[in-house]
Structures are given as C-alpha cells and as structure tokens.
Amino acid sequence: MVHIGLMFIGFVLILLAYLVGIEKLTWLLSGFNQRRVRDNEKLARIVGVYNLLVGIVLVILSFLFSDSSEEAGIGLALSIVALGYVLLAIYVHATMVDK
Template sequence: MDYGLLVIGIALLLVSYLVAVKKQTWLLAGFNEKMIKNKSLLGTVTGGFFFLPFGLLAVINSFIDYPYEGTVLIIAMLVLLTITYVFINRRLLD
C-alpha cells in the first residue's frame, strides 16, 4: 500500500468536491476569469471530469501494486487533462 499516493488521491477528491460542488473556481490557477463564459460549468467540468476520475484512480492505485504503475497514472492524467483542456477551450472561452 502506497500511503503517499493515497494522500494525493484523497486531496484530489477534496479538490474535486470543492470545485465541482461548491464552485470554488479560485482553486483553479492559470486561467483568465474574464474570458470564461460560465464559471459554474467550468467548475463542474474541471472538478467532475478531471479531478474526480484522477483522484479515484490514485486512491485505487494506492491499494494495488503492479508494474508500470507510474506510467499508467501519467498517461491517465495526460488524457484527462487533454480532454478537459479541449472542452474548456472549445465551449467556455470567448
């Protein structure tokens, strides 16, 4: 059991809750708030489609030990990040 990955997964789940449910978009760094059309949808997309699946994956991977675990996590993170990035740029930016 990897306790470090478990803590990271729980932190990602907490951020997912704060961003998706509580709409705390100030936790998201690196975007211009004036260019976003719908901040509520931004929170739902980012929290629900990036932080939640990645947090769950990190928690599950903390209990399971298998080869190439780091590679799987990085690929999953990049895929989720790319999907979220493309959606935000196509739908939410002016």
C-alpha cells in the same frame, strides 16, 4: 501495503473536486481567467467531476500498486491522468472561453 504517494494525490484531487465542483471555487484552477469563462457553473461541474473520478481511481490504484516494483504501472496511470487533464483543458478553452 498501500502506495502512500498515490493515495495522497488521490485525496488531494478529491478535496479539489469538492472545492471546485461543490463550492464553485474556480479561482483554484490555474490558467483560467474567470472573466473570460462563459459559464463558471459548467466549468466547475466538469472539472469537479473529472477530479473526483481521477481521485477515486488513484486511491483504488494505491492499493493495487502497493510495492515499488510496480513503478511502471504507476507511471502509466499518472501519464493517462496527465493526458486527461490536457484534453480537458483543450475542451474547456475551445468551448467555454471567450477569445
């Protein structure tokens, strides 16, 4: 069996990686004022790559955590992903956003 929730989130993140990383639709990123970002190209590349990696990992995990008895592993994986997004937002705000 496959964990449908993780797979769905993974595919949504892969789609977001394409839209942000390739199509440069940075307006999809909440919390960023595009006029204050110094380098939209770099922002799109960084966020796109991170979303792609996380999406692929979640799709792989959807096959590993197939039954509901492994919800602790799913919670840990999603917590690590959330921490990664927080660290990514801190990095982008510190290095790429005008004060």
